Amino acid sequence: MKIGLDIMGGDYAPKANVLGAIAAHELLSPGEHIVLIGDTEQIKPLLSENGFNPDHFEYVHTEEVIGMGEHPTKAIVQKPNSSISVGFSLLKEGKLDSFASAGNSGAMLVGAVFSVKTIPGIIRPCLCTHVPKLSGGAGLMLDVGANADCKPDTLLQFGVLGSLYAENVMQINNPKVALMNIGEEDEKGNMLSLATFPLMKDTNLFNFVGNVEGRDLFNDKADVIVCDGFTGNVLLKLAESFYVVTIKKGFQDEFFHRLNYENYGGSPVLGVNAPVIIGHGISSPTAVKNMILQSRNMIATGLVEKIQAAFK
Structure with a gap:
């Protein structure tokens, strides 16, 4: 190797x-x-x-x-x-x-x-990042910056990529995949999320559990959170800033320490x-x-071979 x-x-x-x-x-x-x-x-x-x-x-x-x-x-x-x-x-x-x-x-x-x-069949490669969970362990979020604008079928593929990464690299059995949205209800969201939701709901390519909101980023509702690269990058930078703020305020906490980018190394290109x-x-x-x-x-x-x- x-x-x-x-x-x-x-x-x-x-x-x-x-x-x-x-x-x-x-x-x-x-x-x-x-x-x-x-x-x-x-x-x-x-x-x-x-x-x-x-x-x-x-x-x-x-x-x-x-x-x-x-x-x-x-x-x-x-x-x-x-x-x-x-x-x-x-x-x-x-x-x-x-x-x-x-x-x-x-x-x-x-x-x-x-x-x-x-990889043949993939519309757009994407970037993913680990997200720490309050209960321990970590989830995954993608895309976090490679594709600021996406189409519904692209987000569907991100769900597949994220599920494969979570299962194989993070060792999460049957990972729960969710769509980042402004509400949990099926009919919530902008044109992109409204068009993506039924594609994910009807697929058998991964274990779709519905919409999640920004407040669900660190809980256990989903192991893999799918969004466009614009939304994902904003969420990632905001989450990373929590760690910086706690350090500047002199506040020590194990969970916030896990928001430190150093712990995860980098963003894989899937x-x-x-x-x-x-x-x-x-x-x-x-x-x-x-x-x-x-x-x-x-x-x-x-x-890569599994993808x-x-x-x-």
Whole structure:
């Protein structure tokens, strides 16, 4: 197993990525290897400073970096030797089993679709995120930013993708799938939710339990919450802000600590032909470590192959 990591991505690169990779290495099993992609001249001194044997990692040297503010499509084309472009080339060639980066999220999405491509039958890939539950454990929400505007059949497919991820990676048996709405009643919502609800109600592709509201995000009414990327991103950023507020107010609580993005690593891109994870631009070493472990879990559970089979 080869887990690819863009060492140049993120606001605190390359140090945060190197430290995260060191921490993740200690938790990997024999046969699970991390491949660091980026400027090796910057990587190896950091390993030496931390007394880490560089032979534990594999390296692919690159000399270009796609900045956070660059145009995703142009940057992928114009910087073929960037860490993101090279990472996706290796993923496409089968030399990596997964690829993760805290760099330019648009470039990561474009790279995923252009290199390993969307799984046949899937309309639009999406981003998902873990959501902590008050009772313990976690659920899943998708889309959280890849598709600001969606159609009913796209949301139906998100339900399938989310159910497969929850069942295989999160080990939730027969996950409950719900549609985010402004009311629980069948007839509530905007045009999109009104058109999506009957599709989900009539499907046998997943265990649909109806509409949920924003106040249900952290309870047990649903294991998987489906929404368009605009709504999902607003909910995600609001939830993350709760953790920041509690820290600023000096309030310590186990549940709010689980809203810290670092605990989950990044957002998997579901619907493409290989495991791809996009991390926060502000990713810390802890976040990078968890992003690598999340990559490992997606590979080990054969999630992509199971999604491919479901959409045949």
